[in-house]
Amino acid sequence: MAATDPVVVPQSLIGQRIPKLDAPDKTSGRTRYIDDIDVPGQLHARILRSTEVHAKIRSIDTSAARALPGVHAVITARDVPWQRPIGVAKDHLPLKTDRVRSLRDEIAAVAADTVEIAEAAVKLIKVDYEPLPILSDPLDALKPDAPLIHPEPRGEDVGPHLKPGAPVAFTGKPDNVAMTFDYAQGDVVAGEAESDVVVEDTFRLHYVTHCCMGVSGVIADFDPKGNLLLYSNTQVPFLHKREFAELLGIDPGRIRIIQPPIGGGFGSKLDIYPFEPIVIFLAQITRRPVKLMFTRTEEFIASPTRQPVLLKLRSGCKQDGTLTFRTAETLHDNGAYTSWGATTPFVMMQTISSLYRVPHCQYHTKAVYTNNPYAGSFRGYGNLQATFAVEAHMDKLADALGMDPLEFRLKNAQDPGEVTPQGMHFKTCGLKQCLSTVAARSDYQRKRRENAARWQDGNPVKRGVGMAAMLHVGGGAKIYPSDGCGTILKIDDFAHVTIITGASEIGQGSETVLSQLVCEELGLTLAAVTVVNNDTDITPWDVGVHASRTTFIAGNSAIGAARQAKAKILASAAAKSGLAAEELDLKGGHVVRKADGERVVELGKFMRSLHFTDKAQLVMTTFYYEPPSKHQDKQFKGDVSAAYAWASQVCEVEVDTDTGIVRLIKVTGAHDVGRVLNRLGIEGQIEGGVVMGQGYALTENLMVEGGITRNPNFRDYKLVTAPEIPEMDISFIETMDGEGPQGAKGVGEAPAICIAAAVANAIYNATGTRIYAAPFTPENVYRALHGAAEPVAWNAA
Amino acid sequence: MSIKVEIGFKLNGVACRISVPADLSTLRMLREELGLTGTKYGCGEGECGACTIVVDGVTMNSCLMFAADCDGRDVVTIEGLAASRRGERLREAFVKHGAVQCGFCTPGFVVQATRLLEKHPQASAAEIQRGIEGNLCRCTGYRKIVEAIADAALPDQ
Numbered sequence: 001m002a003a004t005d006p007v008v009v010p011q012s013l014i015g016q017r018i019p020k021l022d023a024p025d026k027t028s029g030r031t032r033y034i035d036d037i038d039v040p041g042q043l044h045a046r047i048l049r050s051t052e053v054h055a056k057i058r059s060i061d062t063s064a065a066r067a068l069p070g071v072h073a074v075i076t077a078r079d080v081p082w083q084r085p086i087g088v089a090k091d092h093l094p095l096k097t098d099r100v101r102s103l104r105d106e107i108a109a110v111a112a113d114t115v116e117i118a119e120a121a122v123k124l125i126k127v128d129y130e131p132l133p134i135l136s137d138p139l140d141a142l143k144p145d146a147p148l149i150h151p152e153p154r155g156e157d158v159g160p161h162l163k164p165g166a167p168v169a170f171t172g173k174p175d176n177v178a179m180t181f182d183y184a185q186g187d188v189v190a191g192e193a194e195s196d197v198v199v200e201d202t203f204r205l206h207y208v209t210h211c212c213m214g215v216s217g218v219i220a221d222f223d224p225k226g227n228l229l230l231y232s233n234t235q236v237p238f239l240h241k242r243e244f245a246e247l248l249g250i251d252p253g254r255i256r257i258i259q260p261p262i263g264g265g266f267g268s269k270l271d272i273y274p275f276e277p278i279v280i281f282l283a284q285i286t287r288r289p290v291k292l293m294f295t296r297t298e299e300f301i302a303s304p305t306r307q308p309v310l311l312k313l314r315s316g317c318k319q320d321g322t323l324t325f326r327t328a329e330t331l332h333d334n335g336a337y338t339s340w341g342a343t344t345p346f347v348m349m350q351t352i353s354s355l356y357r358v359p360h361c362q363y364h365t366k367a368v369y370t371n372n373p374y375a376g377s378f379r380g381y382g383n384l385q386a387t388f389a390v391e392a393h394m395d396k397l398a399d400a401l402g403m404d405p406l407e408f409r410l411k412n413a414q415d416p417g418e419v420t421p422q423g424m425h426f427k428t429c430g431l432k433q434c435l436s437t438v439a440a441r442s443d444y445q446r447k448r449r450e451n452a453a454r455w456q457d458g459n460p461v462k463r464g465v466g467m468a469a470m471l472h473v474g475g476g477a478k479i480y481p482s483d484g485c486g487t488i489l490k491i492d493d494f495a496h497v498t499i500i501t502g503a504s505e506i507g508q509g510s511e512t513v514l515s516q517l518v519c520e521e522l523g524l525t526l527a528a529v530t531v532v533n534n535d536t537d538i539t540p541w542d543v544g545v546h547a548s549r550t551t552f553i554a555g556n557s558a559i560g561a562a563r564q565a566k567a568k569i570l571a572s573a574a575a576k577s578g579l580a581a582e583e584l585d586l587k588g589g590h591v592v593r594k595a596d597g598e599r600v601v602e603l604g605k606f607m608r609s610l611h612f613t614d615k616a617q618l619v620m621t622t623f624y625y626e627p628p629s630k631h632q633d634k635q636f637k638g639d640v641s642a643a644y645a646w647a648s649q650v651c652e653v654e655v656d657t658d659t660g661i662v663r664l665i666k667v668t669g670a671h672d673v674g675r676v677l678n679r680l681g682i683e684g685q686i687e688g689g690v691v692m693g694q695g696y697a698l699t700e701n702l703m704v705e706g707g708i709t710r711n712p713n714f715r716d717y718k719l720v721t722a723p724e725i726p727e728m729d730i731s732f733i734e735t736m737d738g739e740g741p742q743g744a745k746g747v748g749e750a751p752a753i754c755i756a757a758a759v760a761n762a763i764y765n766a767t768g769t770r771i772y773a774a775p776f777t778p779e780n781v782y783r784a785l786h787g788a789a790e791p792v793a794w795n796a797a
Numbered sequence: 798m799s800i801k802v803e804i805g806f807k808l809n810g811v812a813c814r815i816s817v818p819a820d821l822s823t824l825r826m827l828r829e830e831l832g833l834t835g836t837k838y839g840c841g842e843g844e845c846g847a848c849t850i851v852v853d854g855v856t857m858n859s860c861l862m863f864a865a866d867c868d869g870r871d872v873v874t875i876e877g878l879a880a881s882r883r884g885e886r887l888r889e890a891f892v893k894h895g896a897v898q899c900g901f902c903t904p905g906f907v908v909q910a911t912r913l914l915e916k917h918p919q920a921s922a923a924e925i926q927r928g929i930e931g932n933l934c935r936c937t938g939y940r941k942i943v944e945a946i947a948d949a950a951l952p953d954q
Contacts (some may be wrong), residue, residue: 016863017895018890018894019893020892020895020897020898022897022898022900023891023892023897023898024888024902025896026889026903026904027887027888027892027897027903027904027907028835028875028876028879028888028904029833029834029835029836029874029875029876029879029904030835031900032834033837033901035837035838036828036834050826103800142807210931210935211935212899212901212935213839213845213847213899213901213902213933213934213935213936214835214837214839214899214932215838215839261900263899263900263901264897264899264935264936266935292836294843295841296839296840296841296842330869346805376845400830417802417818423928479820504900507899507900507936509896509898519947618826665867680894680895681895683895683941684895684898684936684937684938687937687938687939687941688898688935688936688937688938689938690938691938691939692935692938711844712846713840713844714842714844714933715842715844719933719935721930721931721933721939721940721944722925722926722927722930722932722934722942723923723926723927723930725926725938725939730939743924791851
């Protein structure tokens with residue numbers, strides 16, 4: 001092979017602003033979301049939901065619905081005796097048998113020729129209810145004489161509605177407590193005894209919901225052999241394959257999930273919800289493809305919420321500012337069924353125990369059944385709630401000591417190398433840099449002093465600054481037997497690379513960042529890559545999109561596959577060129593000499609030379625990455641993530657004390673992201689997260705009263721709109737994590753976590769009034785400022 | 798099941814004749830009868846802007862407009878904008894500035910921005926923010942959308 005001109009080595013792709021690969025299609029309306037897909041011969045489904053919050057079902061009359069022309073099937077629990085309970089605690093039957101426990105409950109479903117016919121048929125179904133007492137407050141549900149929301153099934157419910165021997169949705173709980181979590185380290189009594197200052201408060205965090213712009217939907221289609229093809233919005237396709245297989249009693253290998261691009265996820269698509277099995281049942285019964293799309297109202301009522309929490313926190317410190325202990329007692333309104341919301345204590349306790357160094361710590365949670373909507377997983381996963389309380393106490397303790405809150409935080413902040421009593425090992429930790437950076441860039445200390453001096457100046461419009469910090473998993477989270485992801489990588493005759501990854505693209509930009517990482521290894525441009533990531537018959541296993549894990553886990557997996565391909569290419573090129581493999585590299589679409597960048601051969605040409613010989617070889621590699629993290633033990637101790645992400649944010653607010661209106665003026669953030677991979681993508685994640693946090697803090701409130709969602713529409717459920725966004729000043733702290741792909745750590749959830757906490761601290765700095773219940777809507781703030789707020793009280797004992 | 802109405806209108810510059818149920822929305826006509834799925838259903842009650850189209854030069858929530866009312870009008874959807882110079886520029890700016898994540902709201906924003914820049918070619922950032930307040934985005938936090946529109950507003954280099 002003849003050496004040619006040296007290659008002009010393109011700069012590294014890492015840290016560049018890389019436009020998303022799917023953006024050209026998305027901007028031109030070409031992207032086909034699930035709502036845009038129609039399968040020939042498909043029927044349309046609608047679901048009849050309960051009109052009662054809590055009631056026994058005396059009878060269901062579907063005769064008129066069945067008689068309607070164009071109706072192919074009407075099903076109730078009676079028609080699907082093989083159905084099995086779904087969800088995290090398997091306490092939820094897709095179609096309800098003897099009772100409804102919340103307003104969203106699915107009673108019957110119709111498959112018809114058109115959506116209109118299906119809707120008309122649903123309206124013809126008559127349900128006779130016998131109302132039961134409504135439990136809409138977890139405290140009421142805990143009372144000894146409270147009626148059971150999940151009593152042991154009797155009579156009808158163990159009769160024709162369920163197949164004998166099939167599991168019933170009864171978990172055997174003697175009361176309304178769905179789950180409990182207990183964590184302890186050290187001795188909180190001793191910790192309190194050595195404290196000079198102790199504070200205790202109760203905080204209340206509200207219902208919000210994901211509001212994905214694309215509503216939920218699914219298409220189910222069985223082939224004549226009984227294999228199921230599901231078009232699904234799931235963000236955990238491989239786990240769902242298994243769950244659907246269990247539900248149907250078939251081999252998981254007979255289920256194929258295709259994931260069209262999704263209109264937003266944010267954690268909402270991490271669980272199975274009843275509509276999915278119901279549509280599968282309809283497809284099974286009608287032997288036709290069946291499609292269901294939610295209405296927006298249905299999306300508000302019947303998709304998950306963020307976990308509402310009542311949280312009592314007791315914290316102490318010494319006169320020198322050293323934290324001594326923390327005791328947290330939380331009450332989770334589980335809603336009528338158990339989804340991931342109940343398990344947010346996994347994350348909450350990490351913030352309680354390990355965001356700052358606390359020697360003695362105790363944490364207890366009860367998740368309690370009520371007749372309210374049930375909470376799922378939502379970006380941040382309990383961390384917004386825990387951080388809200390912890391960061392309020394960091395300010396309160398600092399104030400009690402007369403210490404600057406920044407100095408107080410820095411004194412107690414974690415350092416790199418720390419192994420916390422909960423077992424988390426912070427191999428990289430930029431918390432102190434994050435805190436110092438946001439303080440300096442926002443002029444936090446000066447503004448805070450000056451704002452506090454103006455509380456009594458008579459001006460009704462006040463300014464405030466507030467600080468908060470956060471810790472979140474940044475290298476996956478080992479909550480399943482594996483936290484891994486597989487990659488298959490092939491390079492064709494033209495040096496075009498196909499990355500087949502288990503990682504789902506949910507809008508966050510994973511396919512772009514994976515392409516970038518692979519191109520960096522193989523010395524190619526992004527135009528040379530295609531990503532295949534949405535078909536379980538093709539893609540290798542992945543645990544799913546959650547825990548801010550995709551860039552870290554799928555990124556390491558893609559790099560592993562690319563390195564193997566590179567090694568194979570260089571070994572073959574060495575054999576042909578007479579140079580050692582170690583002397584060769586891949587750059588600018590060529591095999592080059594490492595020492596001087598001299599071109600050895602164009603990569604496409606070389607690939608063809610590998611293929612078209614009598615000893616043809618393909619370059620196709622596989623790699624499975626399993627992070628070096630551990631399961632927590634039964635005491636919730638263990639190094640559950642391969643890396644941890646850190647951030648701090650300062651929020652500056654303006655409070656109109658006459659109206660209670662709080663405007664978020666500016667957010668100054670610093671994020672320890674390990675390393676910036678795609679600067680455009682990471683900015684987008686952070687800006688979007690900040691504004692989602694802003695909504696949680698200020699505008700969003702799913703108003704659930706007596707089990708009824710009062711504002712299931714965008715008119716009354718206020719998402720932040722474009723004119724309301726704050727100025728954002730974002731800094732990246734690059735700690736170059738040794739395990740991370742090119743040094744990066746996860747970031748997806750981090751930016752939403754601190755905002756409500758920092759805004760609460762800022763409102764205090766502006767007004768001298770601390771508000772313990774979110775959101776800070778004008779009414780709530782006005783009431784708090786004028787002594788008319790209902791105090792947040794909870795006798796946890 | 799309902800009475801059908803025969804209508805004729807210009808769709809993305811091309812004459813179109815179609816018979817539609819009297820109670821059908823323009824959104825559903827575009828998506829289900831005409832196969833133009835770039836216009837999205839987000840809420841069905843005019844609150845999210847995902848279904849924004851241009852009718853006689855004015856942006857409309859197509860979910861709130863009867864298909865029958867398209868009769869005699871000039872209707873432009875995201876698919877039609879793809880062919881226009883302004884649309885092209887905006888789409889490129891959205892890509893370049895990272896104004897797209899899940900992308901579901903994006904066609905509505907591009908359509909709204911097209912109209913905004915036609916009316917206010919020199920729109921300031923604050924005017925752009927006002928001009929897109931009827932469109933909801935859950936992913937981006939809007940900043941990159943505003944930057945993209947501002948960039949597309951600039952005269953050619």
